[in-house]
Amino acid sequence: MYEVVLDAETGRQVSVPLGSHHAWTDLEYEKCRHCPLKREEHPECPAAKNLAFVVDDFQLEQSFEKVLVEVVTAERTYRKEVPIQDGLFSLVGLIMSTSACPHLDFLRPMARFHLPFSTSKETTVRSVSFYLLRQYFAAKQGCEPDYRLTELQRLYDAIGEVNLGMAARMRSASKTDAQANAIVVLDLFAQLLLDQVNDKLSSFEMLFSS
Numbered sequence: 001m002y003e004v005v006l007d008a009e010t011g012r013q014v015s016v017p018l019g020s021h022h023a024w025t026d027l028e029y030e031k032c033r034h035c036p037l038k039r040e041e042h043p044e045c046p047a048a049k050n051l052a053f054v055v056d057d058f059q060l061e062q063s064f065e066k067v068l069v070e071v072v073t074a075e076r077t078y079r080k081e082v083p084i085q086d087g088l089f090s091l092v093g094l095i096m097s098t099s100a101c102p103h104l105d106f107l108r109p110m111a112r113f114h115l116p117f118s119t120s121k122e123t124t125v126r127s128v129s130f131y132l133l134r135q136y137f138a139a140k141q142g143c144e145p146d147y148r149l150t151e152l153q154r155l156y157d158a159i160g161e162v163n164l165g166m167a168a169r170m171r172s173a174s175k176t177d178a179q180a181n182a183i184v185v186l187d188l189f190a191q192l193l194l195d196q197v198n199d200k201l202s203s204f205e206m207l208f209s210s
Contacts, residue, residue: 002053004094011112013098019052024169032165034158036102047099047162048169051092055170058088071116078116090116092183096166103158109134120192121203127193128152128201149197156190163190 005014023029025048027039037045063085071078071090094114097107110130115122131152135145146152167183196203 002091004091004098006098006112008112011098011108013050013095013100016050016095017053019049019054019056022052022055024055024172025049025052030165030168030172032103032161034103034161035165045101045169047096047101047104047166050095050099051166051170054088054092054095058084069116071114073114080117082117086117090114090118096162101162103155103162106131106134106155107159124193124196124201125204128197152197153194156194159190 002017004016006012007014021044025044027035027037027042027045029045029048031045035045063083065084066081067084067087068079068081069087069090094111097104097111107127110126113126115126118126128149131149132147135147139145163183170183
């Protein structure tokens with residue numbers, strides 16, 4: 001059992017399972033090209049550090065092996081039989097988005113209302129909805145809101161860079177592919193979301209027609 005505790009008001013991590021220290025969690029190891037963090041302040045990549053236990057516990061597992069995954073939250077319980085990489089996809093996504101990585105922090109509000117085993121379309125709806133909610137609060141504070149989703153492309157491009165770097169870290173540390181494949185799935189979902197946005201979310205438009 002793995003317990004990930006988030007602050008109910010801010011969505012920030014309170015605690016995650018602890019893993020061993022590894023060379024691959026060092027900030028400079030396969031460091032993302034756009035990472036703004038400095039080694040003096042952050043000796044370890046915050047996302048990699050928080051994912052160390054995943055490599056510790058799953059490095060001998062094959063990504064396609066089926067397991068029964070149960071996710072218990074304060075509101076409800078989710079249970080599904082899935083390949084290991086799909087179970088890790090939900091866990092890794094939750095931990096990375098609340099890990100204090102500067103490029104992933106905008107996902108933190110969505111992580112607070114985590115939806116395990118989400119489909120690509122569910123992820124698109126949630127991502128765009130939370131982004132627009134952020135713009136609403138920005139407008140309340142007197143900032144210029146981005147209701148046309150212009151900035152969303154840049155944010156998800158940055159996420160893609162993080163996913164590439166994290167997958168490289170995990171491939172170097174793992175004996176099997178389950179963890180790295182979970183990152184690849186995350187990146188695929190991010191790309192599918194951008195495809196939907198670039199297509200002006202047309203696949204959802206009929207839902208709102210009168």
